[in-house]
Amino acid sequence: MIFVSSAPKVHFRSVSHAGFSMRVCGLSSRRIERRTLATLAEDVKSDSTFRIPLIDFSKFRSASSPSEKRRTADEIVNGFKEVGFIYLEKHGIPDSTIKHVFQKSAEFFRLPIEVKSQLAWEDPRANRGFIQIGRERVTQSSDADEIAKLREKAPDFKETMEIGRDWDKIWKNRWPQEDAVPGFRETMLQFFQTCHELHTSVMRAIAIGLELDESFFEDKIHEQYHNLRLLNYPPIRRQFLEQEGQARAGAHSDYGTLTLLFQDSVGGLEVENPHTKHYQPATPIPGTIVINAGDLLARWSNDVLRSTLHRVVAPPAMKVSATESVTPARQSIAFFCNPNAGAQIACLPTCSNVGQEHKYAPVTTEEYIVGRLSATLH
Numbered sequence: 001m002i003f004v005s006s007a008p009k010v011h012f013r014s015v016s017h018a019g020f021s022m023r024v025c026g027l028s029s030r031r032i033e034r035r036t037l038a039t040l041a042e043d044v045k046s047d048s049t050f051r052i053p054l055i056d057f058s059k060f061r062s063a064s065s066p067s068e069k070r071r072t073a074d075e076i077v078n079g080f081k082e083v084g085f086i087y088l089e090k091h092g093i094p095d096s097t098i099k100h101v102f103q104k105s106a107e108f109f110r111l112p113i114e115v116k117s118q119l120a121w122e123d124p125r126a127n128r129g130f131i132q133i134g135r136e137r138v139t140q141s142s143d144a145d146e147i148a149k150l151r152e153k154a155p156d157f158k159e160t161m162e163i164g165r166d167w168d169k170i171w172k173n174r175w176p177q178e179d180a181v182p183g184f185r186e187t188m189l190q191f192f193q194t195c196h197e198l199h200t201s202v203m204r205a206i207a208i209g210l211e212l213d214e215s216f217f218e219d220k221i222h223e224q225y226h227n228l229r230l231l232n233y234p235p236i237r238r239q240f241l242e243q244e245g246q247a248r249a250g251a252h253s254d255y256g257t258l259t260l261l262f263q264d265s266v267g268g269l270e271v272e273n274p275h276t277k278h279y280q281p282a283t284p285i286p287g288t289i290v291i292n293a294g295d296l297l298a299r300w301s302n303d304v305l306r307s308t309l310h311r312v313v314a315p316p317a318m319k320v321s322a323t324e325s326v327t328p329a330r331q332s333i334a335f336f337c338n339p340n341a342g343a344q345i346a347c348l349p350t351c352s353n354v355g356q357e358h359k360y361a362p363v364t365t366e367e368y369i370v371g372r373l374s375a376t377l378h
């Protein structure tokens with residue numbers, strides 16, 4: 001018998017955890033019986049040991065003393081140590097800004113496929129443009145043949161638009177005509193800057209929490225080698241999702257330092273509990289941003305901070321006829337934060353003990369990210 005949670009209610013409580021106190025998000029759920037495959041959330045088991053911490057960032061932004069800053073910095077670092085994911089509230093980005101970016105994103109995806117295809121993503125080094133359903137299959141596999149087979153059989157059921165820094169000398173963003181989606185370019189460029197600034201603040205907190213100088217990362221992330229990804233998950237017939245291995249986004253880790261994830265209220269994002277290997281929902285909480293650590297931050301920190309597996313599955317489907325059910329559409333926005341392209345990512349001075357081996361060979365951001373993108377996109 002398989003159970004998934006339905007319409008979870010979010011509540012908060014305070015716990016003392018690893019010597020510090022933080023508010024955490026718990027889920028109380030009515031359990032309903034439902035037959036599903038892995039990509040329909042079958043693997044979600046109730047797990048009282050798993051909590052994505054909810055952290056109030058206003059305490060860091062307006063801290064009146066170093067010790068006050070330090071408390072929030074420790075909460076953030078402990079969240080990335082334990083789970084690899086946090087919810088950030090009072091982060092300073094107004095709801096109205098996020099709503100507007102979602103609206104412009106929806107307008108973009110409503111354009112005819114022929115128009116979007118003219119802006120097609122072409123090169124992992126550029127990592128810019130429109131990616132239609134079927135071109136990407138995110139996975140942890142590093143075997144090119146295996147990835148190609150997966151992509152052929154069960155690509156991620158999503159379309160995305162990728163945007164990079166607009167002033168890059170070599171790689172140009174692929175913008176729709178201004179009259180096709182008025183204000184799209186300006187909205188996305190402003191949001192890119194806003195997300196970069198939040199990223200910089202969170203990296204300051206991470207530096208403090210890792211016993212580094214607060215400004216340690218500043219000259220290693222200031223070139224804005226980031227990627228703003230708009231995601232659209234169209235409604236899908238349940239029968240299609242029930243094909244073996246098909247998911248909205250397969251299990252994967254992200255590649256950079258941090259991902260700032262903005263999701264709508266539909267749900268479906270799941271995070272692997274690193275201790276039990278079971279997936280748990282990262283239920284949308286209004287007013288928060290989900291932030292996860294990526295592979296480069298894990299490598300930088302010698303795995304002190306975790307780059308945790310996550311995936312997007314289908315939330316419960318709605319019946320549209322006696323024989324067919326449809327899973328509702330979903331929209332999300334991911335801002336993948338990266339160090340500078342040429343930054344050498346080698347074990348941080350505070351993340352290994354004397355004489356202890358470093359887990360990873362140094363790598364530049366560009367080598368790592370272009371390598372991962374080349375493997376998973378075609």
Ligand SMILES: O=C(O)CCC(=O)C(=O)O
Nearest residue numbers: 231249263269312332334
């Ligand atoms: O859409 C989501 O909630 C997550 C997307 C994601 O994990 C990704 O694009 O890397």
Ligand SMILES: [Fe+2]
Nearest residue numbers: 252253254310
């Ligand atoms: Fe991801």
